[in-house]
Structures are given as structure tokens and as C-alpha cells.
Amino acid sequence: MNASHLSRPPLTIRRISLDTGRENVAVISRRSRALRADVFRGFSRVALRINTKVLLATLMITDDDAMIGPDELGLSEPAFRRFNEPVGSAVSVSPAQPPASLDAVRAKIQGHTLTPAEITAVIDDVAHFRYSDMEIAAFLISAARFTSTDELLALVDAMASVGTRLKWQNPIVVDKHCIGGIPGNRTTMIVVPIVAAQGLMIPKTSSRAITSPAGTADTMEVLARVDLDVEQMKRVVTTCGGCLIWGGHVNLSPADDILISVERPLSLDTPEQMVASIMSKKLAAGSTRLLIDFPVGPSAKIASASEAMRLRKLFEFVGDHFGIAVEVVTTDGRQPIGRGIGPVLEARDVMAVLGNEPNAPADLREKSLRLAAHLLEYDPLLRGGAGYARAKELLDSGAALKKMQQIIDAQGPSVCNSELGSHAADVLAPADGVVNGIDCLRINRLARTAGAPIVKGAGIDLFKKIGDRVDQGEPIYRIYASDRSELDLAIAAAEAESGFSVNHHSPAAVEPVS
Amino acid sequence: MNASHLSRPPLTIRRISLDTGRENVAVISRRSRALRADVFRGFSRVALRINTKVLLATLMITDDDAMIGPDELGLSEPAFRRFNEPVGSAVSVSPAQPPASLDAVRAKIQGHTLTPAEITAVIDDVAHFRYSDMEIAAFLISAARFTSTDELLALVDAMASVGTRLKWQNPIVVDKHCIGGIPGNRTTMIVVPIVAAQGLMIPKTSSRAITSPAGTADTMEVLARVDLDVEQMKRVVTTCGGCLIWGGHVNLSPADDILISVERPLSLDTPEQMVASIMSKKLAAGSTRLLIDFPVGPSAKIASASEAMRLRKLFEFVGDHFGIAVEVVTTDGRQPIGRGIGPVLEARDVMAVLGNEPNAPADLREKSLRLAAHLLEYDPLLRGGAGYARAKELLDSGAALKKMQQIIDAQGPSVCNSELGSHAADVLAPADGVVNGIDCLRINRLARTAGAPIVKGAGIDLFKKIGDRVDQGEPIYRIYASDRSELDLAIAAAEAESGFSVNHHSPAAVEPVS
Numbered sequence A, B: 001m002n003a004s005h006l007s008r009p010p011l012t013i014r015r016i017s018l019d020t021g022r023e024n025v026a027v028i029s030r031r032s033r034a035l036r037a038d039v040f041r042g043f044s045r046v047a048l049r050i051n052t053k054v055l056l057a058t059l060m061i062t063d064d065d066a067m068i069g070p071d072e073l074g075l076s077e078p079a080f081r082r083f084n085e086p087v088g089s090a091v092s093v094s095p096a097q098p099p100a101s102l103d104a105v106r107a108k109i110q111g112h113t114l115t116p117a118e119i120t121a122v123i124d125d126v127a128h129f130r131y132s133d134m135e136i137a138a139f140l141i142s143a144a145r146f147t148s149t150d151e152l153l154a155l156v157d158a159m160a161s162v163g164t165r166l167k168w169q170n171p172i173v174v175d176k177h178c179i180g181g182i183p184g185n186r187t188t189m190i191v192v193p194i195v196a197a198q199g200l201m202i203p204k205t206s207s208r209a210i211t212s213p214a215g216t217a218d219t220m221e222v223l224a225r226v227d228l229d230v231e232q233m234k235r236v237v238t239t240c241g242g243c244l245i246w247g248g249h250v251n252l253s254p255a256d257d258i259l260i261s262v263e264r265p266l267s268l269d270t271p272e273q274m275v276a277s278i279m280s281k282k283l284a285a286g287s288t289r290l291l292i293d294f295p296v297g298p299s300a301k302i303a304s305a306s307e308a309m310r311l312r313k314l315f316e317f318v319g320d321h322f323g324i325a326v327e328v329v330t331t332d333g334r335q336p337i338g339r340g341i342g343p344v345l346e347a348r349d350v351m352a353v354l355g356n357e358p359n360a361p362a363d364l365r366e367k368s369l370r371l372a373a374h375l376l377e378y379d380p381l382l383r384g385g386a387g388y389a390r391a392k393e394l395l396d397s398g399a400a401l402k403k404m405q406q407i408i409d410a411q412g413p414s415v416c417n418s419e420l421g422s423h424a425a426d427v428l429a430p431a432d433g434v435v436n437g438i439d440c441l442r443i444n445r446l447a448r449t450a451g452a453p454i455v456k457g458a459g460i461d462l463f464k465k466i467g468d469r470v471d472q473g474e475p476i477y478r479i480y481a482s483d484r485s486e487l488d489l490a491i492a493a494a495e496a497e498s499g500f501s502v503n504h505h506s507p508a509a510v511e512p513v514s
Helices: A079-083 A101-111 A117-127 A133-145 A149-161 A188-198 A216-220 A230-240 A254-266 A269-282 A305-322 A343-354 A361-378 A387-396 A399-411 A440-449 A484-498 B077-083 B102-109 B115-125 B133-145 B149-161 B188-198 B215-220 B230-242 B256-265 B273-284 B305-322 B343-354 B362-376 B387-396 B397-409 B440-449 B483-497
Strands: A010-016 A024-027 A043-052 A053-062 A073-078 A092-096 A174-178 A202-206 A242-246 A288-295 A325-334 A424-430 A433-438 A459-462 A475-481 A500-502 A511-514 B011-016 B027-030 B046-052 B054-063 B072-076 B092-093 B174-178 B203-206 B242-246 B289-296 B325-332 B423-428 B433-438 B461-462 B475-481 B500-502 B511-514
Touching: A010 A079, A024 A079, A024 B273, A053 A079, A073 A079, A079 A433, A079 B133, A101 A117, A101 A133, A101 A440, A101 B133, A117 A133, A117 A149, A117 A254, A133 A188, A133 A254, A133 A269, A133 B102, A133 B133, A133 B256, A149 A254, A149 A305, A174 A188, A174 A202, A174 A269, A174 A361, A174 B242, A188 A216, A188 A242, A188 A343, A188 A387, A188 A399, A188 B054, A202 A230, A202 A484, A202 B289, A202 B325, A216 A242, A230 A242, A230 A399, A242 A399, A242 B077, A254 A269, A254 B133, A269 A305, A288 A305, A288 A361, A288 B046, A305 A325, A343 A399, A343 A459, A361 A387, A387 A399, A424 A484, A424 B115, A433 A475, A440 A459, A440 A484, A475 A484, A475 A500, A484 A511, B011 B054, B011 B077, B027 B077, B072 B102, B102 B133, B115 B133, B115 B149, B115 B256, B115 B305, B133 B273, B133 B343, B149 B256, B149 B305, B174 B188, B174 B203, B174 B273, B188 B215, B188 B242, B188 B343, B188 B387, B188 B397, B203 B230, B215 B242, B215 B273, B215 B343, B230 B242, B242 B397, B256 B273, B273 B305, B289 B305, B289 B362, B305 B325, B325 B362, B343 B397, B343 B461, B387 B397, B423 B483, B440 B461, B440 B483, B475 B483, B475 B500, B483 B511
Parallel strands: A010 A073, A024 A053, A174 A288, A202 A242, A288 A325, B011 B072, B027 B054, B174 B289, B203 B242, B289 B325
Antiparallel strands: A010 A092, A024 A073, A043 A053, A043 A092, A424 A475, A424 A511, A433 A500, A459 A475, B011 B092, B027 B072, B046 B054, B046 B092, B423 B475, B423 B511, B433 B500, B461 B475
């Protein structure tokens, strides 16, 4: 059947306005002369060819000539972008042979361990969109069952090698990463200016929120442009010694983004996959010193000290292999950090800390100083143990704030609306007592329901934290939204479950403000 | 977020002409008020609701109002059919919670064995289209690694219970199944009339070809209608004692069809999955005696005697548990059976055997008699060892042919074009010698390239079999097609690799006929 695409009549490419995410989708007519009903069915895989260029896609078939005529081939937006051929080009379509590297996946399913060459081939095919969702799932699940340490190293190497690989002149390039899950935990935006003010290089790329109400990139975007490409990023780092940008346009470990998009709906979350994801990005970013923040708490990603230890050793092992000095700090992950949750509110907290404002959240300041202290000690010129004092000095003196302003200026002004949501409601304490628990997952979800991170000014402003006394009817937090219906949704959700427990758990009352 | 679908504005259903196979696909506008960009991306999963009815679907997003406007929700053909609500109905859309049974799949990935209740829940969700392709792949791969015998029994039970479950009055209901892969192997169409002529009940459902050039249903369709529903099937079986229909409208073990549609592109093919697939269908069909044909040969599905033994024991174990007496016969799978490959050519061979024509293929006759002999011995009235003689008697006397004609009349006349392809070409022996091998996979592929099974009259007519002497330039087989370009494709493929080896392997010459 290899020859069959040669003599089938070619079709002409048409662009079809369908966002199909990571999946390449092609549409042909049921009356198409190129359609072979015996091999092409809805959702079968096809190979599209122009000369030597090949795109694998998932096929849909239409009877509607207005959508796609018999001589046309429709490409969904992502497929059109990836194929990168003009509308009207002649394209041939044939049944797709599964990528050859799928043999390795099948071997892995049967319990074999894979060679570095096999893993490299799999990652190369994944990064070039040659795997369907199903095939990606097959790889991830086969690896979730068991991944050897050699396989893990090969995976990190392959993932780091497939996209942009940044190289810096400095022998010391520091980086930080947080395992995530804690609302309001925007320490990166305080740590980077402190560390850069010291003169260490810290070219930080961050992600946008996927399941949380704000990623560092979403919050930084309230203050400056974050969608820089590699050249723009390098210019900022050369000028400022650091940056705070979104990683999306830099293309570090692009296979990671694809793998994550399948891991997430399947809720696959093994230590090996987490380590491969993070370390491939750091390796590609050219980092040589990495501080990892492990928040531990009942509603954090890491629930126990033994889990934290196993994960730490895995990070250290991979770091040692690739010449990245990894340090892990375990932090309090029982409740949100700072007060604001959502991009605008978090940016407010960050600037309050950098500006040494009296009402700045003390926990955010303290945690940021502690993390910065670890990174500062990578400076050979600093005396051992002097990191914390130096971090405090750089913050209190305004040097960190000045550095932040320099970074903001270098990245360019923010283009998004950074006003706080115009609709708000207070959630009230259900009883007199002491706050004895805050469910991070619940607070994240409420802030998202209110519109964050898409609506920058939406979110939650916490008035109380664990250990605080509250009187019945006293506001415990305020929900902000820019849309009345989103506020109503968030209120309804908070009434059902506020996320706060005060002595005994009981429903919270909600009172509209303004 | 549970409440969020309640207050989002509903959309109105529109039907969209897209065949998306087993996957439910929904399309909404990027300007839709129901779209929440934070939770809905291309290819994310959504829940569609009308009152208590829920459909899970994969989402695509359009900017083209002509396709789907901001107040509309487009449903692809399969999703529209499965949701079964009229165009214009008000439907709400919310992020889909993954099916609860996916927790069991995740446990299985981690190496746990599943309880019967967990397996039942998974199969129920799969059969009701609540699993995405990825999620189905996750289940299959987790099970491919290891399936306990208890899990296998639970799987067969769950799969058989989820669709139609046939019950027959007779205590003895016989059935036969072939593991497949051998071109031309249409023994079922000879065995069923012999067995029914004896008075045994044999309500046979068959599949259409998926990767081969003809399934029994495709070939039977040349002679009679095969797309009967359960009631029509029962009437035929009551009248004739047997039937030869396509299983597609009877809905036996529908989860099997869905699982197979994911197993196939991933080339997952474990003994447990094969046994679950076949035994769930037989259990649902109400069979009590089952003969399984294992063709063994280098290009057959089963390549070795030890593999055959392991598979046989698995079938027997499952059969014993469910009260189905399973008998396995190992047959010669080194080459095609009969001469014709493709529906019309195979039907010709079958009718030649039933009609006792002098030129009827002896191997097809002999194999059919042997299989029928095993089944006949299930008749309590027949002496032990008398099965073969009785099968021969029923065939030679014309009783089997008469029964076949009765079955054809009861099922109704064929509605398809049963003419042999009007274009043909002979493939010639490349050298003097003896045929010493025929590659079944290759011959299947050539027949498909010529148009079978979609084109009933397309296929291959073999003139030579293993052991036959050939002279250089003598025709070894003829390719039939109804379309000149399909014939050309098949000729080119046969020239590249004919599938025959004659002494030494060398390319075959091709000579057009007619």
C-alpha cells in the first residue's frame, strides 16, 4: 500500500476554522476521490504529503460540500499552522503508518526497558506531532508503571534536546521552581529581583496557569509584557541579569507541553514524570543551580515528608547527572501564601513586599527572603550563612524594587487590563472561633470560578489565615469578579463550601459589597 | 464548579456534517457566552446536558459563525445520533468530570488488580461512550501489562452483559469462530448449513472485514441480506435452525467493538484481550458449544504451537467458567484456503463446494467437513466418531446446499452488486520451480488494494498453491478490480512483492488480461 498515495488524485488545501488543540485534524468529503472507505474512517489517522513534507492527522469526513468539497482537504487551525503550506496547495492523503517509534512503546507496555535511542525517537515523534492522543497516552502509561533511572535520564536528555537549548556565558546560572498547588505563592517575582540585584544571572521563564487561578506568567503580565521570544529574552537578561517571562514563545522542552496536555486529563502524576518535566525545562534553559520549593500540606501536591524525600532524591540524582546543582527546600503548604489570589491581587502583594509597604503580607515576604537566601549563597563572593541577611538588605534598601522596575522596563509595558474586578462579595465567618484550616484546592477553584486568570482582576482577597480569630459574620475573604454572572457562580460555590474551617466546619454566609 | 453549568446560558443544538467515528465531537463558537476559555480548550472534554441526560464529548472551537454561531452548539454525526435530541434543543455545556471509573484505571496502571465491580463500571462507561480515546487506551494498556484470570472472567462477564443478551430454548446452541488472518477461509458458510441440516441450532453472527479483504458477513452479503436485527435474526433461526448474519445490528458486546477500535491502531493484541473479545460475544450470543479454529503458520496470527497451547487453555478456562464447552482445533495456516479472495470470489468457492461441483476447491471442502464433524458430534443422537461421515453425507447429498438456500431465502435477497470486477491482470511466475510459500498478509493487502471488500467483485483468484509446479511466465494468480486506477495500484504492489515465493524469491511479472 506504500505506493497508493502516489497515484491517488491530490486534493487542494483549505483552511477550516476549528481549534483542535494539540491534535492535527483534517477533513475530507465523503465523495472525495481520495477517500478509501476501506482504510479511512472517522478518526482514523492519515498522512498528508507535499513532496517530502509529511503531516500526520486525525481524519473527519463530511457530507457537506459547503464545508469541504470533493476535491478539497480541510485543515484545522493547528494542523494548518504546523503544516505551513499555503491554501490551494496540492496535497496527497494516504493511510498513516504509525510512527516507527511506537514499537518501542509496545515493548515498554510489555515490560521492557527502553534504550536512550528508543526514548529519543519517541520524544522526537511526540514533539513533531506525529503521535495521536492515544499513542501519547500509551507511552505515558507504559512509563507510569515503571521507569528505570537510566530511562529517566534518557527522557530528560531527549526532552531538553528537542526544542530551544539556551547557552549562557556565566558559569553560574540560577533558577528556582515551585512544585505548585499553593494559591498566591508568587515568591518568584520577589526572588528574581533580589537575586538579580546581587548580580547573579537568573533568566526565569514561567508557565501560565493550567488548573490554578494564576501562574507566575499571568501575574507578571499585569506589570509587564511577558510573551518574549528567545532574542528578546536574551536582551533583557543581558541588561538586567534576569527576567520574568512566559516560556511559551521560547520553546524550551516542547515535548513536555504535549505530554502534560495528555497527563492532565488522565490525572497521571508520577514522580518520574514530574522530574522529567521540570528538569528537561531547566536543562534546556541552561540553568546550573536550581532551588526547588516543595510545599507540603494536606491539600498541597506533596502530602507527606516521605513522599518529599523520595522526590528530592530523584531531583538530585537527575541534577547531578546533568551538572545542575539541585537544592530542595520543604515549605509550609498548609494554606495560601500572601493575601491575593488572582493576577491583579497577587501583583499587588508582590509590589507591596518589594516596596516595603507596612501592610505587605509578612508570609510572602518571609518565604521569598528565605528562598532568595539559598540562591544568593551560590554567589562565590558571599560568606557562607550570609544569604538571608544579604537578601533582607537587598529588599529593605529598595535595590530589589529598583531591579524589578528595570526588568519591567526592559520587558516592556503591560498591555492587559489590570483593574480589580468591579463586582465583589464578602464571605463571612459562620461562627465565632479560630481558623484551623484552609483548603488550597477549594480556594483555587473559587478564584477560577470568579474568572481568574483570564480576567486579571478577578480572584480572592483573604482577610484571615490559619490561627486568626474570627467573630461570626466577620468577613473572611472577598471575591472579586468583572462579570456579575461569574460573581454569582463563585458566591454559590463559596456558600456550598467556603474552603475555610473555623473550629467546626459549617457553611459560610455571603454578603455583597459595593 | 459543580453548579457552573446551571447558570451558564444554554446553547441550541445544531447538527454538523462530520463523521468522527467512535468519538463524540462538539463544536462551539469562540464568541460563545458558554465558552470558558479557562476550562475549555480545543480537544478538552465537555459534558452536554439536557435535564438529566448527559453526553460527554471532545470540544472543538470555531471562529466561523457560518459553521456555528455564538448561541449554538454543533454536534458531529455520531454525537448527534447518540445524544438523540432534536435540532434546536437547549443544551448546557460544562467541563466534563472524568468518569468515576477512571480511578480504577489509574489503580490498574499502578499495578493493582481490579474487582469485578470496578471492571463492570469501566466497561459500562466505555460502552456508553463516556471514555475518550485516550482513556480507553489507558485502560487497555494497563490491562495489556497484566490481567489476572479473575479480572479476565469479570471482563468477559461485564462485556457480555452490557449489550444484547440472546437466550435460546435449545440446551445445545453451537457456534464456531476462527482466529482469522487466512485469506479465503470461508468455512463458516459451509459449516453452518451442514450443521443446521443436521438439526442443531447454530445462530451465527459474523463481522465485516476490518483489516482483511473480506469478513464472513461481507461474503455472505453477496448471496443474501445480512444486516438483520435481533427479531429478524430470531425468525430466521426459528425457521432454519441457523443463520449467517452480520453482528452489527444485533449489538452483542458493544464494548468490544469500541475497545477493538482503539486496540487496532495501537496494535495491542494480547491473548487476554483476544479471549475477552471473542468469549464476550459468544456469551452474549447464548452459545453453549464453541469450536475455535486456530490457523497456525508463519504469516498467520498464531505462529507457534506453544502460543496456540497457551491461548487454547485460556479459552477453555473462560468457557468452563461460563458453561460454554470450548473445543479448539489447530489448522494449517501456511497459505490461503480455497482459490478466491474477496467477497464475490469467495462466495463462488463456497457455492461450488456446497453444490459439489467438480472444480470446487478441495482444501476448502476438506477443512469445512473437518470443522463440521466436530460440531456434529455435539448432537447426542450421533454416535461418537461418526461426525465426519455424517458431515460428508449432508454435503454430498445436497442437504447442506438446500439448507443454505433456505437460509438465503429467509434472510432475504442480496442488495449488492455481485459481479466480478471488469478489470483484471495476471501475475506470472518469475521462474520455473515449485511454489514454496505464500505470504497471507501480502495477499490480503493486494486484494484490499484492488478494492475488496468495499468493491465486492474485486480481489484475487489463485491458480497455484504451495507445492504446485510452475513454469516461468505461467499465471500464478489473477487480480480483479472494478476501477482501472485500483487495478493499477494492485499491479504496482504485486510487481514490488507478489506474496509468492517460487524456489528462490524473485520479482513476478504482470500481464494484463481481457
